[in-house]
Amino acid sequence: MATLSEETVWEALKRVEDPDFEKDVVSLGFIQDLALDKSKVTFTFAPDTPLCPPRKEVAERAKAAVEALEEVKRVDMTMES
Numbered sequence: 001m002a003t004l005s006e007e008t009v010w011e012a013l014k015r016v017e018d019p020d021f022e023k024d025v026v027s028l029g030f031i032q033d034l035a036l037d038k039s040k041v042t043f044t045f046a047p048d049t050p051l052c053p054p055r056k057e058v059a060e061r062a063k064a065a066v067e068a069l070e071e072v073k074r075v076d077m078t079m080e081s
Contacts, residue, residue, distance in 0.1 A: 004071035009034065009041055012065045018047075018058050025062050032080070039073035041066050046080035 013031055014024045025031055025045075032044040043066075045059040056079070063077045 002071055004036055004039060004041075004069070006034065006036060008069060008071070009036065009066055012069055013062055016058065016062045016065050019054055025058060030058075031062065033078075039071055040076070041072055041074070042076040042078075044078045044080050 010026060014026045016025045017023065018025060018028055018030070021028055028048070030045055030047050032046045034041070034043040043062075045055075045062055047055045047058070049055070059077065059079055063075050066072055066075045
């Protein structure tokens with residue numbers, strides 16, 4: 001099994017696009033406090049407009065993108081309101 005790197009996680013998150021802005025969640029600054037501990041990843045999803053309905057869906061897609069990485073065993077995501 002390969003070693004998990006921050007770069008790998010960031011690249012996975014860059015593939016998650018916000019449908020309203022048509023940009024990825026990393027470029028939009030929605031991902032904060034990214035941390036790795038062996039095979040566990042934690043981050044905060046902090047959209048600039050939290051009341052917009054698609055935000056929860058985009059956050060779940062971001063979490064799923066990280067969970068899909070072979071080296072990841074656990075993802076803890078916090079939603080900032």
